[in-house]
Amino acid sequence: MRKVWAGVVLAMLLVAGCDRGSHPHQIGTVAPEFTVSDGVQTIDLSKYRGHTVILNLWATWCPPCIIELPSLIQLHHQMPDVDIIAISQDEDDAVYRRFLVQHNIDFLTVRDPTTRINRLYGTKQIPESYVIDKNGMIRRKFVSAQDWTSPEIMSYLKKL
Structure with a gap:
């Protein structure tokens, strides 16, 4: 019986893991453009052409x-x-x-309670982040929490 449960748990983990990375076709494609406003901030992704962007999909309860x-x-x-x-x-x-305010977040963030942007990018679980280059192309997708100051990520971003 223990082997059966272990198999079930393993299968669930594999399926969940596959789901989180099920959009590799996005890499090298144009990032879906959007405009989103929460009444305080408005973000229009098209205005960031010419800039390297990290699009981070998140929530305070995550x-x-x-x-x-x-x-x-x-x-x-x-x-x-x-x-x-x-x-x-x-x-x-x-x-x-x-x-x-409590976490001193001083980068651009906006609230999208409809999860429209998550659906646009195919994100089912958070956090997920997309690195979008100066030409608006998705260059990399990060799933789950990252150390954004790791030497590997910093070096990658500098090369863009």
């Missing part, structure tokens, strides 16, 4: 999202020429705004 926030903030300070655009799927505006 533990891995919270784990990667300090390194995103640090990256924002160390590489100000890389634009970070964070799209939160939080529904409660007051909770979202309080979170931004």
Whole structure:
């Protein structure tokens, strides 16, 4: 019986793992353009052509999202020429705004409670991040929390 349960758990993990990376066709394609506004901030991705962009899909209630926030903030300070655009799927505006203040988030973020942008990019679980080059092409997809100041990621971003 234990082997059966172990097999079931393993199968579930493999299926979940495959689902998180099921959009490799996006790499090397033009990033889907969007405009989103939450009444305070408006983001129009097309206005970022000519810039390297990290599109980060997240939420305040997501533990891995919270784990990667300090390194995103640090990256924002160390590489100000890389634009970070964070799209939160939080529904409660007051909770979202309080979170931004409490965590000193000073990069561009907007709330999309409809998860329209997540669906546009095929994101089912967060966090997910997309590196979009100066020509608007998706160059890399990161799944789950990242250390955005790791030597590998910093070197990659500098080359763009």
